[in-house]
Every structure is written in structure tokens, then in C-alpha cells.
Amino acid sequence: MLPRDTVAAFFVPVGAVMTKDHVSINREVWDKDAQNWVDLGKRLWSGPPQWGIWGAPETSVTLLPEDMTGLDAVELGCGTGYVSGWMARRGARVTGIDVSSEQLATARQLADAYGAEITFVQGDAEATGFDAGRFDFAISEYGAAIWCRPEVWLREAWRLLRPGGSLVFLGNHPLSIICTPLNGAPCEPVLHRPYRGLWGVDWTEVEIDPSGVTFNLSIADWFALFTEIGFTVTRYQELYAPDEAAETRCWVPSDWAKNYPMEQVWHLSKPV
Template sequence: MDRDHVTVNRDVWDADADNWVAEGERLWSAEAPSWGNWGESEDRLQMLPADMRGKDAIELGCGTGYVAAWMARRGARVTAIDVSPRQLATARRLAAAHGAEITFIEGNAEVTGLPDGAFDFAISEYGAAIWCPPGDWLREAWRLLRPGGRLVFLGNHPFVLITTPENGAPCDRTLHRPYRGMWGADWTTVEIEPSGIAFNLTHADWWALFAEIGFRVAGYHEIYAPDWAEDTRGSVPADWARDFPVEQVWKLEKPG
């Protein structure tokens, strides 16, 4: 893939910003964090440390900033970066409305320009986790973390990519792309709901990359649709996602 994914994805998210305002407002006002397409509970996934007082945290690809808000409420000093100025405009407005002290930065999560070892905790729910090449943004996260720091990220499960038809239709029970050599997909020219350039890897390649960088895998979750779900979210039908994992969570540690 040799296209300028940063510019492509910035333009996609700027153009789509208005469609995420209501969801951002809902999640900023939520009493407890929930994750992914069908709102998996924080109690089960434990994406965030329960007590973040005194910790420096960063969200890599923050969108409307609700994850940053959840960390701030747990006591963290939060920085959040995103490539889309229009998404950040929503995030800043909601931070002001909720009285949240968060440092928002317009920039590329692959090259943040922030100091080495500045953070205890880093997170990406989608964001950099799918819109940036894994080898680039994971190395940047490693650089930003202090020894003993943790990185948690959530994104699409590889099964979603290989079962999505070439025209961008909702994923089905046929393999449409090879698993071997997976890098992601360019969704800009598909017929159905075109978007940006997204990235993913096989499980073996994720593990190999973590080891190459130096991360230790502390936990992993596969997320399915709940039994009550009947709709399609993020181009994934609920009946498919009850049988196959729709999302994955990696929990990594930088050794002290």
C-alpha cells in the first residue's frame, strides 16, 4: 500500500465528523465506559486502570475524545491526539462542556513529537489501532511509554477483513481475501460505504511485531456480539458476530 494513508484518513474523518457528534455526546455523558460496536462492559474487558490518579495517559487517535474523558475522570493527566481537526473540535467542545482538563493535539499518532518516556499508560479504541500501520504507531507508543508502562488497544478482528466482500458489503460466511500476508484494506473505492485505509495483521504477525519491538503481551480478548443483538454495526451483522469475533483487544506492557 503506497497511498498517503494519513491524508486520506484525515479527509475521511473530517468529512464524516458531523455523523459522530451525537455518539460522542452520548459516550461523554455515559456513567461507565463501554467498548466496541455493541458496548462491551468495562467490568469484563478492564481496558482502563481503576485508579489513574497521578498517572500520565495518552489516547492515540482520540476522535471525539470520550476515552480521554473516561481516563480524566479516573484521575489521569490526559493527552489525546488525532489527525482530524473537525473531530478534535467536537472533542474540545465536549471537554469544555464537561469541565474536563485534557490536552488535545492535532497530529499523527505515528509521529507525535512528544517526549520519550512521557506516559504511564496509552490506549487506542480504533483510532491508531486500525488507521495507522502497526509497525509505525506501535513503535511510537513504545517510545512514549515509561519502563513498566502499559498499552491497550481495540480494533477489528482479522476475521472481519477476510470475510468482507470486495465491494464493501457487510461481512458474511465466505472467505473473500487471503489471510496469509494480511496488511489491511483500502476502503476508499468500494461500492458500499467507502471509508479510509485501514490496517490489520494475522495473529502470528501481531505476536511477531510485539516481540520485535519489545512489548510483552499481558492479555488478549476476542469480542462477540451479545445474545440480544439483532442489528448490523460497523458493517458487521449481529448474527455473524455471535459466531465469530468482531473485535480484538491487546494488552501490552513495556518491561521495566
């Protein structure tokens, strides 16, 4: 689920506790905004896999197994379901879960249009209700990856995976957050926000295009959390804008994103 063009952020001070009901806030945000994502969903369903804000082709970043025949796969925060569709085309038995009923309505319509047999469930990726050890592969692109608390949804993903299973997730790189000016201007090569104690962004406080509550961590804190849960990091990617890009997407100018990573991808495995 790609983030909308958010333009400013408010950070909770280091040591503070996030007490807002982020699940309800984010559900309301996405239910209201769902129609703005229908056309993008249609485009991504219709073509080959491409990832993130700048559409990195699957052929260059390889986030999915080439052959998923016989695998049980889950998309955590599926939005309009195009990633679920890509996995179904590769032979997987796919389940997609999302907090927004409106986004799921689009996902179901598109799955029907493309003849994809996918189970879509409305629910919270932090507490899916699915049986433990049900899936071989889990993935999130701007779904649970940014809209759910890392210390909660990652433990849920661990619970859902069978031994030897894999989790891949893509979201904002922390640099794209700390290089955003306090007034919400586009990213620039200046550090405007603290890196230490980074927990995420409360977009509900902004005056221009207020949104929901998103989460992120410093690189060291991501590693510490993976280790605590038991995941093994098998690969890490930082994604940049392509050389031909010449626009601003999601508050990030292409000139910035050609020199600094806009996004990161974590590839994790659950040991046998």
C-alpha cells in the first residue's frame, strides 16, 4: 500500500510514548482515501511487478521468488492487492489482509477482473487471527511495513511463518524522514530531525494534507528487533530514484532520491 503525498510530520520526543489509537486512525485515513488509489491499483495489477515510489522493476530488485507454486503466502497490509495478484500469478495460494474495508473492496474487484483466486480478509496485521505456522512467505510493501508498530507486527509475522519461511518488507528509509524539514517542505540534504530514538511519524498533527500514524526505526534498532524476535537478515536493499526521474513523488524530489535512499527493503528468514 503506497503512501499518499504526505508533506509534513510531527515527531514524539525521545523517550515519549505513542498513545494514539493508530489502528483506528489509519483505518479511517485509508477508508476515506481509497478512491484515490483505484487507478494506481488497476495499473499495477495489469503489469509486471514494480516496487516502491519509483517503480523499481522486479527484474532488478527480486523481492519475490520466481516460482511460488505450492507456497502459502500472505500480504500484510495489502491495500488494493496488486502484490497479492503478482504472487498468485506465480503459483502461490495467497491471503491478503488489510485494515481498510474500502481498500479491500477495490482489491476484490480487481482480483475478480483478473481471475485471481485470493482470500482477502479485513483485519489488523498486528493481530491477524490466522493460525500459527500457516504461511511459507510473507510480504509487505508500505502496508504493515510502515502503518503498524514494528515490535508488534514483526512478532505476528514470525508467528505466522513456518520454520524456514521468509518475510520481505519495503518502506521508507529513515533518511527520507530525518531529511524532511519541520515545515513539511520536500526532502533536502540536511538533517532536520533526530535520528536517535526514531520511532515514526505522527501525520495527524500537520496542517497540510494530514494523514495517519506511521512507524520507522534507526537501522541499528531494526537489527536489534530482528535479533530479539529471532529473524535472520538475509539481504538488505536501499532504493534510489532512477536516473531519468525528474519530479517529486511523496514529498521526495528525484534529485534528492538519486543521491540518498528513499526506501529500504528487508529480507528476513525464520530459521528451521
